[in-house]
Amino acid sequence: MYRITKEFHFSASHQLCKLPDDHPCARLHGHNYIVVVELASQDVDGNGFVRDYRELAPLKNYIDDTFDHRHLNEVLGHDSVTAECLAHHLFGWCRERWPETTAVRVSETPKTWAEYRP
Ligand SMILES: Nc1nc2c(c(=O)[nH]1)N=C([C@H](O)[C@H](O)COP(=O)(O)OP(=O)(O)OP(=O)(O)O)CN2
Numbered sequence: 001m002y003r004i005t006k007e008f009h010f011s012a013s014h015q016l017c018k019l020p021d022d023h024p025c026a027r028l029h030g031h032n033y034i035v036v037v038e039l040a041s042q043d044v045d046g047n048g049f050v051r052d053y054r055e056l057a058p059l060k061n062y063i064d065d066t067f068d069h070r071h072l073n074e075v076l077g078h079d080s081v082t083a084e085c086l087a088h089h090l091f092g093w094c095r096e097r098w099p100e101t102t103a104v105r106v107s108e109t110p111k112t113w114a115e116y117r118p
């Protein structure tokens with residue numbers, strides 16, 4: 001099995017309104033998010049690729065246009081935009097376009113990662 005990953009970055013605000021008032025993440029705050037998409041395949045194509053990294057450019061465009069420097073509660077229309085939620089959302093977006101998508105990971109801070117892998 002071959003696996004490839006590509007990393008994307010964006011900055012955004014969010015507020016986890018379901019958390020208790022004394023939880024710091026219940027306050028409006030922001031992160032420099034990192035997104036990693038993973039694709040896997042038993043075989044490579046004639047170029048030796050699972051998929052050309054350059055074909056993942058639409059994900060960069062989607063992230064830049066939809067999430068970068070925006071308020072994620074407004075973008076996704078709810079008050080619980082966790083890293084898990086973002087990983088799940090972006091997994092669905094990628095899987096629709098690239099069937100070899102196996103996982104999406106999202107980092108909010110240098111110490112944390114959430115992954116969606118069905
Ligand atoms: N499972 C999850 N837990 C938390 C999420 C999340 O998306 N999934 N999100 C948050 C906050 O939005 C934010 O990410 C804060 O995380 P935290 O680790 O608390 O960040 P700190 O830098 O404050 O951590 P320190 O331990 O103080 O370094 C919270 N939890």
Ligand SMILES: [Zn+2]
Binds near residue numbers: 025029030031108
């Ligand atoms: Zn946060």
